Amino acid sequence: MTTATPSSVFGSVHLGYVVIETNRFTDWRRFGTDAIGMHHDTLSPDLMRFRLDDQECRFLLRRGPAEDVIAAGWHIDDHAVFEQIEARIRAHGVPLRPGTDEEAAVRGVERLLRFPGPKGIVQEIYTTPKTSTQPLRMLASGFVTGDSGMGHLAITSTKPAQMRGYFNTVFDARLTDYIDETISGVKLKIRFLRVNERHHSLAIAAVRGLPIDPIRTRVQHLNIQAATLDDVAQSYQRVCELGFDMALSVGQHTNDRELSYYARTPSGFEWEVGWNPIVIDENTWQPSTHQGISIWGHLPVGQTIVDKLDQFRLGARSLARPEITVPTLSGAGIPDD
Incomplete structure (x- = not known):
C-alpha cells in the first residue's frame, strides 16, 4: 500500500503584508507617501x-524600538x-497562536x-x-500585486540552507536561481525562492565561507513593484529631493531583469522600487x-569607508550572536543544487 503524498501549496501562497516596528513615524510617513508614493492611513x-x-x-507600522521588520503576512488562497x-506546522511541534x-x-x-x-521574523498566514x-x-x-503577491523580502543569513529548508517545509518554496556576487572583497551567494509566479518572494544572501551577517536589521531590503517605468523614475527623484538616503542607483538585475533602485528607509534597512520583472513559466x-x-547600474550612492568599516564590525559582532532559527521546520536544511 502506497502512502499518499500531501499536495503542494505552491501557487496558493502570496506575500500579503509586512509589519514594521519603529519610533520614527513622522519620517516614515514622509518616506512612504511623499517619496515612494503610497497611500497612508493613520489608525x-x-x-x-x-x-x-x-x-x-x-x-503596518507599529510604534516600538526595533526599527525593523518584525512580521511577514502571507495570503493563503482558501481555507483548505x-x-x-497549519497541520504541517503542528506536526513539527512548532507553537502556533x-x-x-x-x-x-x-x-x-x-x-x-x-x-x-x-531571524525572529514572525510568520503570519491569513485567508x-x-x-x-x-x-x-x-x-x-x-x-503590481495580485497573484504574484506584493513584492519580496531579502534577508541575510549565516544559515541559508536551514532558511531555505524552513520555507520549503512551510510553503513548498521553489528555488528560482542563484547569484554569485563580490562586494568589497566579500563573496556572497544569494538564493532566490518563489512561492508563486513571481520570480522570488524571498532572497537569502550569505557570505561564502564565513558565518557572519553584516546587516544589523532582520531584513536587508523590501521590494515593491511599480506599475510603470515613470513611477520608478519619479519616485527616485522624490527620494533624492526630499533628502532620504539612496543606497543604490537605478539599475537592472541579471536574474529577474527587474529595473529598480534602492532607497534607505528611516529604520535603516533598504527599500527597492522595481519595474517589469520576468514572470516564471513553471513548465x-x-x-x-x-x-x-x-x-x-545599481551603483552605491554616498557610501564611505566608514560605512564599510561599520559593516565589517557588525559582521564580527554577529559571530557572538547566534542566528535565530526554527530547527524543527528547517530540518537539516536543503543543500545547494
Missing part, C-alpha cells in the same frame, strides 16, 4: 498603514490550504495565525484580506547561477 498615535491597492493594509499549512481580533483588524485580514520564523471602499490617495499611478524554468546582481 492611532501608535499605528499607521500604507496601501498599494484596494487591500486595507500592505504595510490554510489548514494544510491565533491572531486576536485586534491584530486581525489592524492588518485588515480574517483568520490570522502566527508562528515563529527565521481573506479586507478591501477598502476609500479611493487611493497616491503619488504613484499604481503597484520551462530551470535554476541557474548568475554572476553579479546587475547587468548595469
Whole structure:
C-alpha cells in the first residue's frame, strides 16, 4: 500500500503584508507617501498603514524600538490550504497562536495565525484580506500585486540552507536561481525562492565561507513593484529631493531583469522600487547561477569607508550572536543544487 503524498501549496501562497516596528513615524510617513508614493492611513498615535491597492493594509507600522521588520503576512488562497499549512506546522511541534481580533483588524485580514520564523521574523498566514471602499490617495499611478503577491523580502543569513529548508517545509518554496556576487572583497551567494509566479518572494544572501551577517536589521531590503517605468523614475527623484538616503542607483538585475533602485528607509534597512520583472513559466524554468546582481547600474550612492568599516564590525559582532532559527521546520536544511 502506497502512502499518499500531501499536495503542494505552491501557487496558493502570496506575500500579503509586512509589519514594521519603529519610533520614527513622522519620517516614515514622509518616506512612504511623499517619496515612494503610497497611500497612508493613520489608525492611532501608535499605528499607521500604507496601501498599494484596494487591500486595507500592505504595510503596518507599529510604534516600538526595533526599527525593523518584525512580521511577514502571507495570503493563503482558501481555507483548505490554510489548514494544510497549519497541520504541517503542528506536526513539527512548532507553537502556533491565533491572531486576536485586534491584530486581525489592524492588518485588515480574517483568520490570522502566527508562528515563529527565521531571524525572529514572525510568520503570519491569513485567508481573506479586507478591501477598502476609500479611493487611493497616491503619488504613484499604481503597484503590481495580485497573484504574484506584493513584492519580496531579502534577508541575510549565516544559515541559508536551514532558511531555505524552513520555507520549503512551510510553503513548498521553489528555488528560482542563484547569484554569485563580490562586494568589497566579500563573496556572497544569494538564493532566490518563489512561492508563486513571481520570480522570488524571498532572497537569502550569505557570505561564502564565513558565518557572519553584516546587516544589523532582520531584513536587508523590501521590494515593491511599480506599475510603470515613470513611477520608478519619479519616485527616485522624490527620494533624492526630499533628502532620504539612496543606497543604490537605478539599475537592472541579471536574474529577474527587474529595473529598480534602492532607497534607505528611516529604520535603516533598504527599500527597492522595481519595474517589469520576468514572470516564471513553471513548465520551462530551470535554476541557474548568475554572476553579479546587475547587468548595469545599481551603483552605491554616498557610501564611505566608514560605512564599510561599520559593516565589517557588525559582521564580527554577529559571530557572538547566534542566528535565530526554527530547527524543527528547517530540518537539516536543503543543500545547494
